Amino acid sequence: xxxxxxxxPPQAEGGCGAARxxxxxxxxxxxxxxxxxxxxxxxxxxLGQVCRRLRAFSGRDPLWRRIARGCLNSGFTQLGADLAxxxxxxxxxxxxxxxxxxxxxxxxxxxxxxxLMPWMHLDGEYLYLSQAEDIRAYRFxxxxxxxxxxxxxxxxGHQEDxxxxxxxxxxxxxxxxxxNIVLSKVHSSFSIxxxxxxxxxxxxxxxxxxxxxxxRDRTAKVWSLSSGRVGHCLxxxxxxxxxxxxxxxxxxxxxVTGTACCGHTSPLRIWDLESGQLATCLGxxxxxxxxxxxxxxxxxxxxxxxxxxxxxxxxDLRVSTRKCVMEWEEPHDSALYCxxxxxxxxxxxxxxxxxxxxxxDKRQSRCLQSFSLSSPTSSPxxxxxxxxxxxxxxxxxxxxxxDFTAP
Numbered sequence: 101x102x103x104x105x106x107x108x109p110p111q112a113e114g115g116c117g118a119a120r121x122x123x124x125x126x127x128x129x130x131x132x133x134x135x136x137x138x139x140x141x142x143x144x145x146x147l148g149q150v151c152r153r154l155r156a157f158s159g160r161d162p163l164w165r166r167i168a169r170g171c172l173n174s175g176f177t178q179l180g181a182d183l184a185x186x187x188x189x190x191x192x193x194x195x196x197x198x199x200x201x202x203x204x205x206x207x208x209x210x211x212x213x214x215x216l217m218p219w220m221h222l223d224g225e226y227l228y229l230s231q232a233e234d235i236r237a238y239r240f241x242x243x244x245x246x247x248x249x250x251x252x253x254x255x256x257g258h259q260e261d262x263x264x265x266x267x268x269x270x271x272x273x274x275x276x277x278x279x280n281i282v283l284s285k286v287h288s289s290f291s292i293x294x295x296x297x298x299x300x301x302x303x304x305x306x307x308x309x310x311x312x313x314x315x316r317d318r319t320a321k322v323w324s325l326s327s328g329r330v331g332h333c334l335x336x337x338x339x340x341x342x343x344x345x346x347x348x349x350x351x352x353x354x355x356v357t358g359t360a361c362c363g364h365t366s367p368l369r370i371w372d373l374e375s376g377q378l379a380t381c382l383g384x385x386x387x388x389x390x391x392x393x394x395x396x397x398x399x400x401x402x403x404x405x406x407x408x409x410x411x412x413x414x415x416d417l418r419v420s421t422r423k424c425v426m427e428w429e430e431p432h433d434s435a436l437y438c439x440x441x442x443x444x445x446x447x448x449x450x451x452x453x454x455x456x457x458x459x460x461d462k463r464q465s466r467c468l469q470s471f472s473l474s475s476p477t478s479s480p481x482x483x484x485x486x487x488x489x490x491x492x493x494x495x496x497x498x499x500x501x502x503d504f505t506a507p
Contacts, residue, residue: 136158141193168196172444174442177443183443195489198505200461204491207500208500209247209501211499212497215497216231216497217263220485221265222485230261232262235272235284236254237254255282257284257293262276268307275300279297281311281331283331296313301315303343309326310325311325321333321336335376336376342359343359344391344407345394347397350397350399360391365381366383381421390409401418404447406437408435411428411430412428428465434453437481438484450483451481455478456471457471471502489505490502
């Protein structure tokens, strides 16, 4: 006769296969979260394989937040703000690995016949894209990366091509080759147009009821958006050089201009927003013609710049205005038309040739990944934008997307 087997241990609550895990649940939830917050991604994954209850617990956002803040493009800024609160943090960490390793699916969303210099912005369910003298709002399809073929709205008003535009609250502020600025309401047909510069308006920005604009006519201007004073010029700044890019500080105390660098002054200068006077110059060692084509504030004290000299530069105004704190060189010596940041560790840049988009990790000196989107013909990447899951690049004759959720 066979010996009777020993009794089986009782099943733990929630499907765990041993009694001891039930002791884990005797701990206060706050303490359990604190203990598990020291685990890395691999350990959390293994913890989730123990039982159904631990699988649900190990997927909670607080446990993954510290890990996500060290990842690329996970939706967290340097200051800890969560820009993608509706997406589980664990899923963002998974997708972040696709960004790091360049795993993505490519798709051409839109094509047009004539070569343009498009600009775009993302806003929730919509992608806004300038096409010649119009700005069109395309809605994303709910089940894919793609866009609906017909735009939901078309914003007109310029007689020549739109150079750049920004979204500000419920308005679109655009500058055009006709020298005008057009202020359009997103949800209605209401718009205001006013003459801003003698030549094309190359760049605009808008924050806190103020518009700043830069032009080929070698001036930058500050405009009011106050009721009854819309289009009233508050300051005219003589930059003595063509203005290619402009950005208002998040503190709303100053703005920075990027110019063509055809003179003897720095192409990056910061101006006081209230008085219009020069506050400071950034950098001292720029070659003639090293114009700045794009500027992005990351925080009130840090910003990125790029342009014809083939470098991305990171500036920290608390450290020094004479020298950047970090720089990254485009490996094929191409001008950089646009730059974008996740506000934390990742930078994306658009090059002048063959639609090359590059991803950079600020903690490394070399390019992390690169994608050529216009082969065999050559086109600059005029503008790029990205979310935690997709990157969109606007070239001379097409709009491309990289989907990092479907490698």
